[in-house]
Amino acid sequence: MSEFDVAVIGAGPAGLSAALGLVRSRRTVLLIDSNRPRNAATLRSHGFLTRDGVPPLELRKLGREEFEGYPGASFHAGLVQSVRALQGGGFELAARGIRGAANLEVTVGNIVVATGLVETMPSVPSLRAWYGTDLHSCVECDGYEKRDEALALIGESADLAERALLISQWSNDLIVFTNGADAVSAAEQEALGARGIAVERRPIADVVGEQGRMTGVLLADGETVPREAGFVRPAWTPAIGYLDGLGIALDAEGLIAVDACGRTSVPGVYAAGDSTAPGPEQLIIAAGHGAQVAAALNRDLLGPLLPV
Structure with a gap:
């Protein structure tokens, strides 16, 4: 038995949106984040409906408060170090705690990767x-x-x-x-x-x-x-070193290869946001992708309607 239905790794707009959608679907969700986004140097973020001009860290703070208002929500301040697939399904996740948080080792049923990109200038x-x-x-x-x-x-x-x-x-x-x-x-x-x-x-x-x-x-x-x-x-690469042992397929751009609903090549691992597809790197697009992945993952957890 996993301790959480889903671990969402990364609390940017994609991760927060996925986590919110899943916890509202009555899933138990662990959200892990280090609060070190690559847009932290930007004074104002733009193009996010009703939040145009809000500082990026303030947008993250508001989203996390909304997520944590639900019974199935848990947050851990940390950096994920490794993810290991377990025999029979699920994953063991290890994270190094930051800002006074303890180190974490936990089992989860599914993972949403939303750690975005690393920039090389x-x-x-x-x-x-x-x-x-x-x-x-x-x-x-x-x-x-x-x-x-x-x-x-x-x-x-x-x-x-x-x-x-x-x-x-x-x-x-x-x-x-x-x-x-x-x-x-x-x-x-x-x-x-x-x-x-x-x-x-x-x-x-x-x-x-x-x-x-x-x-x-x-x-x-x-x-x-x-x-x-x-x-x-910049040159952009996905921030997914912690997934090295899973063998997740990448696309021609070096980003995580996903289907239309965010499923990766590894069953139980989904991805949302900038690490998955080239295109406009707008916050609102990442948030929409996170919501789409949450809906697909929640449906997948229900299994087939009729016996196969």
Whole structure:
């Protein structure tokens, strides 16, 4: 017998939404989280209906309070270290407690993975200093706040031109910085140029600013290109090292492969949110995915209506 019907790992919008849907379905739910989201540097989150502009940590706090208001809800402050499949079904989960919480070892019937992504930034020394204020990674989340500014797009990935096209919706003063990488083809550069978007291929020395505001991109040859703000394209990988022993299948993007309802290749393991599919990384989309996974998992737990 498992101690909980479901463990939800990660209390961002996807995990909170899944946990809320499951506990409202009268399932016993253990929610585990370290409260270290990758959007913690962002002062305001946007695009979440009725919560536009709320600080990300405040949104998480509100969601957790709602979840914990139900009888079947349990929360543990911790970092999941390992998940082991048990013979006959279910999983043994081990977590290291944080902020005074004890270490945890528990058996659960099912798991929802909602730990999101790990970001690896381009190798620019002071980039992190501007991240969350003048530089952002989610265009849909923060594009409106950077409207009509002189913007930079810094990245080294093959989708840089497509992201530049999207950013041009908010500003007609945009320069793409590839940091010396061959990330924009000649044809893409020509197409961007026809839309008034410049491509700067020289390596970057740093992002510079004065009095707490970004003022430009310093190139390796000493020239500073004036810029007021912008976007960065990190490399994203799912934060799922604790699942290494389960053999969960990944897709071509290196994300968790799931079906339309969030089921992974391992029975009893579901996934929701940014770790599962490329696309707009908006909080409201992650929350919707979490709700969808909760509904599917709850139905799966009921088993077939008729004998098989």
